Amino acid sequence: MIDRLDNPKDFPGYLIWQAGKDWHRQLDSLLSSFDLTYIQFLVLINLDYLLKQKKYVSQKDIVEIMDEDKNIISQVIRRLELKKFVRRKTDKNDTRSKLVFLTELGDNKIQMTNNLMDLKDRVYLEVKLRDIDSFMDNLKLFIS
Structure with missing residues (x-):
């Protein structure tokens, strides 16, 4: 049991949030040289994945597969369209x-970017975690 009077920086939720922020910051930095943000990269790879499954992909399909707010995805796609990475x-x-x-x-x-991102995932996680497969399985337990 976590004592709520202990240091809040030791709470699991806080640590997960901080690790996520650090991870996001590193990926944005890496992708900036490709004129992409991390969420733009995620939209592109999810769009690519969906286009391999079916001929036509809607913004709603991307929202659903990413489980993200439709307004955020719409803004991201608009930016990707301005950069000529997608067309609507x-x-x-x-x-x-x-x-x-x-x-x-x-x-x-x-x-x-795909191979570079895969390498970054592996290096980041393997350096920080000995049992990456167990970590990934445990993370999935938190996602409803």
């Missing part, structure tokens, strides 16, 4: 829906 098109069958497509430039960004 109104769905002919539902004019309220926007379909999202990867451009060649966006696909190139994924190819350039």
Whole structure:
């Protein structure tokens, strides 16, 4: 049992939050040389994944797979569109829906960054954790 009078910096939630902030900061720094933020990278790789599953991907599909707020994803996609990494098109069958497509430039960004990000994941986690598989399994227990 955690004594709430102990140092708040020792609470599990605080430590997870701080580790997440540190991780996010490092990835944003790494991706900045590719003109990407971490969330933009995540949208691109999720879009790429979805496009391998089906021909048309909507913004709603990306929101659902990322389990993220629709307004945030919309803003991120808008920025990616300005950078010419994706393009959007109104769905002919539902004019309220926007379909999202990867451009060649966006696909190139994924190819350039994907291996680098995988290496960063492995190095960061393996240096800090001996049993990475157990850590990943335990993290998944917290996600509902």
